Amino acid sequence: MAMIRHLLLALTILIAASAGIAPASADRIKDLGGFQGIRSNQLTGYGVVVGLPGTGDDNLEYTVQSLKAATSRFGLQLPPTVNPAMKNAAVVMVTADLPPFAKPGQRIDITVASMGRAKSLRGGSLIMMPLMGADGQIYAMAQGNLAVGGLGAEGADGSKIVVNVPSTGRIPEGATVERAVATGFDSAPNLTFNLQRADFTTAQNVAAAINGRLGAGVAQAIDAVSVQVRAPMGAEPRATLMSAIENLDVVSAEPPAKVIVNARTGTVVISSAVRVGAAAVTHGKLTVRIDENQRISQPAPLSNGQTAVEQRSNVSVDEEKKPMFLLTPGPKLADVVKAVNAIGASPADLVAILEALKEAGALKAELIVL
Template identity: 75%
Template sequence: MRLSPFDKANGGVVLALLALFAAVSPAQAQRVKDLGGFQGIRTNQLTGYGVVVGLPGTGDDNLEYTVQSMRGVASRFGFQLPPGASPSLKNAAVVMITAELPPFAKPGQKLDITVSSMGKAKSLRGGTLILTPLQGADGQIYAMAQGNLAVGGLGADGADGSKIVVNTPSSGRIPEGATVERVVDTGFDRAPMLTFNLARADFTTAQRVQEAINSRFGGARARAIDGVSIAVQAPAGADVRAELMSEIENLTVEAAEAAAKVIVNARTGTVVINSAVRVSPAAVTHGKLTVRIDEAQNVSQPLPFSKGETVMEQHSAVNVEEEKHPMFLMQPGPKLADVVKAVNAIGASPADLVAILEALKEAGALKAELIIL
């Protein structure tokens, strides 16, 4: 017999007689963990400003802030550059370092980092990042970065000014190039309630997640606050809460049907229609005007001994053609396939499809939100 985290926290023994909410799962049943995540448990962005050295003449050269950065690096090791000195630093470049700190990362764990040039460096290939602190949004240092860069791009310059660039040589990565030094306090083991947030706001889905949790653990332990958040009473103890969160994430619910949407990218002609789209009866006619202009140049040759001159004559022929299509009756479409079939039947190109969908929406025949990117 397996006890729930609530039973373990209270030290009681109860029979597990509660059926899971998704015992009879429909085809669209999803795990709760695929619908969102717990509040406060998130990745954090880290950034840092550093110097890459060891470049084969592809660095920043004599940029002022590169020189200032190198002065700072030298001073950390007890060296002082002469006042007014402006060394040519073709083998160094100032860079911005970015990384993502995952939730619950512990000191000593490794992070992948991205290193990008901030100056005139042509390439970071072959460079080494000097030890650099990585800070969070609160200004605290959470990791230290250092290592050899892996750069996928390359560039080459010719003596005549020609050059070739493949991919992006001014940016690279260092796998496991940073070491975590500080833990982010999530506070999940102290708050009286755990809050699960849906990735997409939907009151129906929030209500179903609430019902799934209450059905699994009994009572009214979960409560949907709004269309995004579901608050859950949490037992004391980090270990018990971790087990509770695991069980909640693995519950299955039937997510609410998405709102009817038609998304059109007018630049590429891409059209996406979800399964909730419906159409009402509508008559659609589709035609287009084609203007054709033919230009021709003719040579006018004078008669012999006429003292005339040979001249070029321009001739233009302008024709207007209209493609005629009969009016098409769009039947009510209860399914996505019916909508697609009806649109294809009138022979619309991707460019024309935007205008047709807009007209159907204005006429009230398209029962969906039309989004044009």
Template identity: 65%
Template sequence: MESGKSMFRLLRLLLPILAPLCALVAAPAAQAERVKDLGTFQGVRPNQLTGYGIVVGLAGTGDDSIEYATQGMKGVVSRFGLTLPQGVNPALKNAAAVLVTADLPAFAKPGQRLDVTVSALGKAKSLRGGTLILTPLRGADNEIYGMAQGNLAVGGLGVSGADGSQVSVNIPSAGRIPGGATVERAVATGFDTAPTLTFNLAEADLTTALRVADGVNHAFGDRRARAMDAVSIAIDAAPGAEDRIMMMGMIENIEISPADAPAKVIVNARTGTVVINGAVKIHPAAVAHGKLTVSVNESPRISQPAPFSQGQTAVEQSTSISIDEQKKPMINFKGGASLADIVKAVNAIGASPADMVAILEALKQAGAMKAELVVL
């Protein structure tokens, strides 16, 4: 055990030297990225907290007499030994029922401060000037992990007149309390007792997972890391939080070259936006793009009979039909055409975003574009 700790301390001292060497072994420096930018260790993540509370001190912009706001206020005053008479529901124009949300970071310890977001739950018009009363924050297991309280900072503004006219700037029914919550309980991650550490990639890719495992093995000079699937890399680790934290810090600073993204064409049909990544290649194909315009013009003419004749004034219809076909040259894509070639060719024929979508779909159907076509 002592020899293992000594090895980790030695590796920590050599980290500034090892990291550049790992970058040279695993990938070209120009394309290298740190492992910490590609994913996270399993269990080292934030947790969402939620609470139900009451905001008081509003200038007549609260929930009025909504039942769940009244119940919340009864719960608040009961903490101070006060009991409202049976059947009495106070008008709460200066109070509002709210939901409080916060993120509990990994390794957060009791006493640390958290920022919280407060959002009106009912028909409160504005939370400006309000104060959140002490509110417990619960996790997914329904246990209390924090307590929130404080004055709200509201960036929105809402004004209404007696005739029903209203003016709103931003969202006045939501606000934040910087450092408004205190951590009351730490979340056990279990990373210091599990037999292995698991690093999960943010995006699934078999090649990247293998490169991360190879980078870790090159850094430590053994075979402690292995790719389990396209996302997870299992890493053998010595017991004890100190040694594991040291090893995790070293792994996060290893630089590798992620795998190239698969060929994709992203199309937003609503806005006409088309995004083509650099991996898209075009096989030999010819594209002809044209536009046909048909114009129909109605020009009624008045037919007036001669004076003192028996004829009647009549309306004579006159229709003019014209056809305009814009002839565009046929484009010949040679094999291996790149993104720049595609953009240059499509711009040359004056294609709009909608026309470009039609061209890309046709190339996909013809088998000339080996890329995933994603329509948003």
């Protein structure tokens, strides 16, 4: 117990110290990743939306079956031969994200999407239905009135207009949590912090930052993503420890050199780590122009000649003169941008230059075309 009290005191001092001014180039550990097991869980369910103004599934068989099953829960048994019109009802899939540490009684947002031929869910109400996790257990119950951002209108002649997606809607706080998900963070042998992006240098820096505040050997990087942390057992000391670790500042490793090109929009993004080897580059436009003209050839009188059409073609080549510029070994991003701007290259031309530099082995970066 005394050891735990000393650890809690050290962590309290650590939290107070971490509230100071952070280095300009440092990031908080909580912004680089998260602890293993502390995550959201996806929930799904199948339900029926009623009260639609004639925009429902229009008598689909599974819609009729779903409505009969829903009414049977209240003691109403519809005859098998009765198939009521379903224009005011629609079968839907309901999805939600269950946040970590969500407790029974808390409410979460849900998304409702039509499964059949429903034209719009605007004005509908979702009948109470369960939301299940991947293990088949019920974790929440959903019900409520839909908020639909899209709309649709149709004329008697068949013309129609649709804005956004009226067959999908949301119900803010439309589900009530019925079961909590055990995270196991208070009973696992160790805590594991996972980085969002794999990087051995960043993982080592995170482990070094934790060891620098909590003592040598407390944390160790086990691969490019995970940092394992020794922690006392119990929810309270571990929550205090995790809070202290999340607020530590660490210098992230420089990201790998990448050039990302969006071929659809012409957007080009060059990371700061891009370097270019020695290369001479020139870029210009070559325009080939062909003019086709026709001339009427009229023979002289009494020459027994015939009038004919003479085809004349004029072919010309116009080459834009651009000076060649030299890239010295190892220029930085600012030098590359300055050199490209000097020749007035468009985004499409820039892509061609970068691809040529990559093929020549002068571009020290990964070229990604989206």
